[in-house]
Amino acid sequence: MIPGLIIKGIGGFYYVKTDLGIFECKARGIFRKDSFTPLPGDKVSISVSNEENKIGNIEEISPRTTQLTRPAVANVTQIAIVIAIRSPQPDFMLLDKLLITVERKDISAIICLNKIDLDKEAEYIKIIEAYKKAKYKVIALSSMNGAGFGELEFALKGNTTVFAGQSGVGKSTILNKVLDSYVMETGKVSDKIERGRHTTRHAELIELKSGGFVVDTPGFSSFDISGFEANELQNYYPEFHEYFGKCKFTGCMHISEPSCEVKAALEKGRIDRRRYERYVEFCNVLKENQRKKYY
Template sequence: MPEGLIYKALSGYYYVMNEEGRPIQCRARGIFKKRGESPLVGDRVDYGETENGEGTVDRILPRSTELVRPPVANADLAVLVFSVLRPELNLQLLDKFLVHTEHAGLDALIVLTKMDALDDAEDGDRVRADVEAARALYASIGYETIATSSKKREGLDALRERLSRHISVFAGQSGVGKSSLVNALVPGLELATNEISDKLGRGKHTTRHVELIRLEHGGYVADTPGFSQLDFAELGIEQIGDCFREFRELSAGCKFRGCTHIHEPGCAVLAAKESGAIAASRYDHYAGFMAEWKENRRRY
């Protein structure tokens, strides 16, 4: 039975790219509904072709990862897209994205957009200094960052190389330039984009469904519906701490097992915070996320 990759799901159809690079429009067999299963974009599947030129998804092959939001299977790299101006780089939101990325078991790449906007900005030098400080901070934790300008086509070659051989999920606030970036990466692609609304100070969602876009040098990227709010309803206390890489390494030295790194004596993370071995911003964001998690737990 032939195999293929689901690269798009829309209106009850699954679009499968076969091994020869030919797309086939498929329906899922009824057995999936009976099992409570659903094929996802990114799934490797066995399929069969019907007489009318369409096909059926017959079997879903084992997944390496499975994301709920966005609904993508087998992604292995999260591309977290943040602009440096309009909206300015938000490290608290970046850390929230990183927590969810770590929890999902994906590697993360931080991509900074609109670098060209700093050239004419009144406070461009200050913002540039803040951006470089942030890049140094996240590099020290083990996260790679790439600075880009879609308008000037800067940083695109490095990004293409990093994305090759991966199924990558693009995520970030609306208005940071995700669609513009993907358009710049894939010649001839024209994803809808929206400028930042002056009235609202944020962009409009322009992507309506999840679709894998094939890159010229190998690999796929998922341009996904934008979102700016994430919650911690599905994460436990210990898991939030484990999703901060530098905390995870230190936690073995904590006096108490299951240490929350908030108030316990003999906490290695708190000691590192006091000595300056971990960034104050990272710890403050962690403490805020813990408070948010506890509030959600009381509410529900």
């Protein structure tokens, strides 16, 4: 048996990268019986059935460190959430929901702020500052003039990074530029009807020359946060962490309680107000969902 990495799965075939090249493999019946499906990103052992034609069988799958469902990829170490300064306008609700989702897993997040060439007034600086307060790395990019790509490539090195974010923000364009030899389909923002054809339906790990892998995704316009209760939400805000246990009330949700250190930090400008306001909004939605569930 030889070790490998699943880089893509299509119609029951898995493409496994090994030291001997890429093998087209099937997963043995045993996985199907356990309703366990191999995923791109899985570290596997394969048996070689035909070395010349690079045909093999997946025999074993190593335990996963992480598992994403949309896209279905295993062992992702980093999510790059891409937003554009305009065209389309940044959707900060979506950005924060994505960040919450990433915080709930053992994966780190970076924010790629693309299309800064369209930002003549350098408005993007404010976005960088807001999210720096939230402890996130923000990389300002322009796929048009190449700004920020050195920093991006450094951040990608050695990671398996999934690119997420709204359709049209420039994910595929950024990846094409990073990979330069690998051509992915990119779409115009107006090509809404064509979207299906412009998107990568099968998650694929693409190897970087500098080490590491990237995964493009089709992008989506909305989704809901769910699966946890309102009082947990604060855990997914890195900028709140240093104040935990310092508020007057145990179980403080940092909204209307007196002597709250999070709110004190907000007044001092150490927490971004807009992001805090979205926190309150999400909290109310989660509370409302709980109320509906129990009464």
